[in-house]
Amino acid sequence: MRKVTSGRKIKITGIVQGVGFRPFVYSMAQKYHLKGWVLNSSQGVEIEVSGLMEDIENFVSQVKSQPPPLARIDFLETEEIQPNHYKKFSILNSKPQAGEFVPISPDVSICKDCTRELFDPEDRRYRYPFINCTNCGPRFTIIRDIPYDRPFTTMSEFTMCNTCQNEYNDPLDRRFHAQPIACPECGPHLSFIGEKGKEFHKSDALREARAWLRSGKIVAIKGLGGYHLACDAANHAAVQELRKRKQRSQKPFASMAFDISTIDKHCFVDESEETLLLSRQRPIVLLHTRPTSTLSPLIAPNQNHLGMMLPYTPMHLLLMEPEEGYPEVLVMTSGNLSEEPIAYEDKEALERLSGIADGFLIHNRSIHMRTDDTVARIIYNTPYILRRSRGYAPDPLPLSFEPPSLLAVGTELKNTFTLSRNRYAFISHHIGDMENYETLRSFETGIQHYENIFKIKPEVIARDLHPDYLASKYAIKRAAEENIPIVNVQHHHAHLAACLCDNGWKMDEKKAIGIIFDGTGLGTDKTIWGGEILYGNYAGFERKHHLQTMPLPGGDAAIRNPARTSLAYLWQLGIDWGEDISSVKRLDLNERSLLEKQLQGRINTIETSSMGRLFDVVSSLLNICHETSYEGQAAIELENIAAPDEHDNYTIPIKDQILDIAPLMHSILKEAKSGVKVAAISARFHNSIVQAIVQACIQIRAETGCSEVALSGGVWQNVYLLNKTIKMLTENDFTVLRHRGVPPNDGGVSLGQLAVAAAMLITR
Ligand code: ZN
Ligand code: ZN
Ligand code: FE
Numbered sequence: 001m002r003k004v005t006s007g008r009k010i011k012i013t014g015i016v017q018g019v020g021f022r023p024f025v026y027s028m029a030q031k032y033h034l035k036g037w038v039l040n041s042s043q044g045v046e047i048e049v050s051g052l053m054e055d056i057e058n059f060v061s062q063v064k065s066q067p068p069p070l071a072r073i074d075f076l077e078t079e080e081i082q083p084n085h086y087k088k089f090s091i092l093n094s095k096p097q098a099g100e101f102v103p104i105s106p107d108v109s110i111c112k113d114c115t116r117e118l119f120d121p122e123d124r125r126y127r128y129p130f131i132n133c134t135n136c137g138p139r140f141t142i143i144r145d146i147p148y149d150r151p152f153t154t155m156s157e158f159t160m161c162n163t164c165q166n167e168y169n170d171p172l173d174r175r176f177h178a179q180p181i182a183c184p185e186c187g188p189h190l191s192f193i194g195e196k197g198k199e200f201h202k203s204d205a206l207r208e209a210r211a212w213l214r215s216g217k218i219v220a221i222k223g224l225g226g227y228h229l230a231c232d233a234a235n236h237a238a239v240q241e242l243r244k245r246k247q248r249s250q251k252p253f254a255s256m257a258f259d260i261s262t263i264d265k266h267c268f269v270d271e272s273e274e275t276l277l278l279s280r281q282r283p284i285v286l287l288h289t290r291p292t293s294t295l296s297p298l299i300a301p302n303q304n305h306l307g308m309m310l311p312y313t314p315m316h317l318l319l320m321e322p323e324e325g326y327p328e329v330l331v332m333t334s335g336n337l338s339e340e341p342i343a344y345e346d347k348e349a350l351e352r353l354s355g356i357a358d359g360f361l362i363h364n365r366s367i368h369m370r371t372d373d374t375v376a377r378i379i380y381n382t383p384y385i386l387r388r389s390r391g392y393a394p395d396p397l398p399l400s401f402e403p404p405s406l407l408a409v410g411t412e413l414k415n416t417f418t419l420s421r422n423r424y425a426f427i428s429h430h431i432g433d434m435e436n437y438e439t440l441r442s443f444e445t446g447i448q449h450y451e452n453i454f455k456i457k458p459e460v461i462a463r464d465l466h467p468d469y470l471a472s473k474y475a476i477k478r479a480a481e482e483n484i485p486i487v488n489v490q491h492h493h494a495h496l497a498a499c500l501c502d503n504g505w506k507m508d509e510k511k512a513i514g515i516i517f518d519g520t521g522l523g524t525d526k527t528i529w530g531g532e533i534l535y536g537n538y539a540g541f542e543r544k545h546h547l548q549t550m551p552l553p554g555g556d557a558a559i560r561n562p563a564r565t566s567l568a569y570l571w572q573l574g575i576d577w578g579e580d581i582s583s584v585k586r587l588d589l590n591e592r593s594l595l596e597k598q599l600q601g602r603i604n605t606i607e608t609s610s611m612g613r614l615f616d617v618v619s620s621l622l623n624i625c626h627e628t629s630y631e632g633q634a635a636i637e638l639e640n641i642a643a644p645d646e647h648d649n650y651t652i653p654i655k656d657q658i659l660d661i662a663p664l665m666h667s668i669l670k671e672a673k674s675g676v677k678v679a680a681i682s683a684r685f686h687n688s689i690v691q692a693i694v695q696a697c698i699q700i701r702a703e704t705g706c707s708e709v710a711l712s713g714g715v716w717q718n719v720y721l722l723n724k725t726i727k728m729l730t731e732n733d734f735t736v737l738r739h740r741g742v743p744p745n746d747g748g749v750s751l752g753q754l755a756v757a758a759a760m761l762i763t764r
Helices: 023-032 053-064 112-118 162-169 202-214 236-246 260-266 271-278 315-319 346-353 438-454 470-482 489-501 557-562 563-573 587-598 611-621 635-643 660-673 678-704 719-731 746-763
Strands: 005-015 036-040 045-052 072-081 089-091 190-193 200-203 219-220 227-232 255-258 284-288 305-309 328-334 359-364 375-379 384-389 406-409 418-421 422-427 460-464 488-490 510-524 527-534 542-547 550-553 605-608 708-712 733-739
Touching: 005 053, 023 036, 023 045, 023 053, 023 089, 045 053, 045 384, 045 635, 053 072, 089 346, 112 315, 190 202, 190 460, 200 202, 202 219, 202 227, 202 315, 219 346, 227 236, 227 346, 236 328, 255 260, 255 315, 260 271, 260 305, 260 328, 271 375, 271 384, 315 660, 346 359, 375 719, 406 746, 418 438, 418 746, 422 746, 438 470, 460 470, 460 746, 470 488, 470 635, 488 746, 489 510, 489 527, 489 733, 489 746, 510 611, 510 678, 527 605, 527 611, 542 678, 550 563, 550 587, 557 563, 557 611, 563 587, 563 611, 611 660, 611 678, 635 678, 635 719, 660 678, 678 719, 708 719, 719 733
Parallel strands: 036 089, 219 359, 255 305, 284 375, 406 460, 460 488, 510 708, 708 733
Antiparallel strands: 005 045, 005 072, 036 045, 190 200, 190 359, 219 227, 227 328, 255 328, 284 305, 375 384, 406 418, 418 422, 510 527, 527 542, 550 605
16 A cells, blocks of 8 residues: 655644653654654644654654653644645744743652752762753743743843753753753852851852751751741751741641651651652642651641651752751741741842841742742542642643633632633632731732733632632722722632532532531621531522531631630530630630620620631630631641541531531530540541531432532541541442642632632623
């Protein structure tokens, strides 16, 4: 049979730029003797090839099935064309097009090849802290503008040496078009600033930083997405000093160790946890602490977990390199004062952190976008993201529907925002708690940056019902200025929608049950919701059941004060403030009488059905935590103490719409008085919630036939509750939808707001 020459045009969209896609296409074209070209267009990658029909078929199928490790193909279109007369296959220059966009790769942890070269004395980049290649290195944090080319990154300040330039130009080199390519001759360098501003450079800087850490000092370290504060994790005095200077009394610190076997000395690490620790995102993974761990208990007070991560840049590898007498594990907590965003600009960092750090390990590659470390854990052998940031952002979530261009501004705590374009939701990196000017500024510049690099002009803005949140205020102001519509989305409806989106729910798909357990969110009836059992989809919801409403004295301030909240709950339920109740003892007689007056007159109190607050109350009743210094502390400590093998529970009757907590509270007090172990009571309390969920779901299923249950809201960070709920619901033939790509907490709310707004616009 005669061989037929033919031609093909191929268009690919997805994460195909800055990930070695063109050299890969080049080598595949060589393999199949095809002529033509490949280029980066604004939509992705375009290819034209000519050759034998059979070779073209093989070429296309291999491009599809074996793309480079960092690439993700979302759509691939091919078109039959007349064969061309190119002499060879070539890589053409990028072809930017106004208004178009391509997804941008998140930062990628150092790859195996680069790690090998880093420690190879024969390599020209031996011990060079900024080694990277086409498959690894900084991306999102250094990108100023698109297309992703060196002049539009913070690497534009460095002129490549001839050797780097040759590697950059050679399609067969593993650094072909690696935009952050650098070497000791032409790239960025480390500096250390120590006592009285004395400076050290390059390897001296690293040596000095290590010496300071070894001697128990606190060093601020400039990394990939911002500054960390580091100290020896086994040095109790150093950790204590860091807590004092950072004004962070209890909130856990994350740590870094050189390798898995070091982490394994201090924490239990199973196979899926190891895979997640080693993944190219290298998140902080929450792991069960071994009782034999020698690290300071002040790293995570009253917790049975430690947040651990592995080095993700060459600099971190050099910093953590094992040596006799050198710390095996370093605390690596974000470089900020409590509640401020992570520092990332050098001048700013030196100013802001000078009261905390003894010395500074810095470098001269600028960070354009700050990103915190991502935090995740493993649930039923799969990742469960609690803070989505470095390594994940700005990877878009492909949607199962196509919204117009939208901006959803998120909520007050753990803020993220989300923008949509085509079938993508661009969920921002973690912005933080919107409580101060610094965070607001980083929220605003973040939105600007995303809109610019992804060329999105929102047609509609979605916000929380609460008009006083800083994010809501931004939305209201901007919608007015640009004269575009604004959609107000109820907080827990957004949680439900986020969870559905996270599970690929389509726009016209049926309703699901939403168990939305949370701290705070404004309800449609002006009370504060948070213990909600909803039934709905993107387009709308019904509030089927909710936790009994209770008075919260002092509003938001009560959140830091579980003891006061617990007294308010007892008062509302008509339970005496007996001296034998541990939370009662926390308030003196004067405070109690003031509180009573406040409750009687309903002065400065708000009504809440919050599940988060119920956990606070129980935590205080059991003498576990009476005052919190970070969000969720009382609940976390209550969870940590719960006996894993306890199966008993109390009852939570469902009366009409209400989950009645009176019998539960009576039982807890009775058992606490009669000396039942706190571990058992905590477990039984958790089990009671699980029971109530299953009971409510069975009722709703009987009524509606629905057996899909979505779990969302901050309370679902509680793994004891999550594991048992998933198990019980599954045993009762429910399909459980739990979060996968976005956090169950308020970090996921912006995605939900976006989906709800999209439903309003699409179905209108
Ligand atoms: Zn590499
Ligand atoms: Zn160079
Ligand atoms: Fe929430």
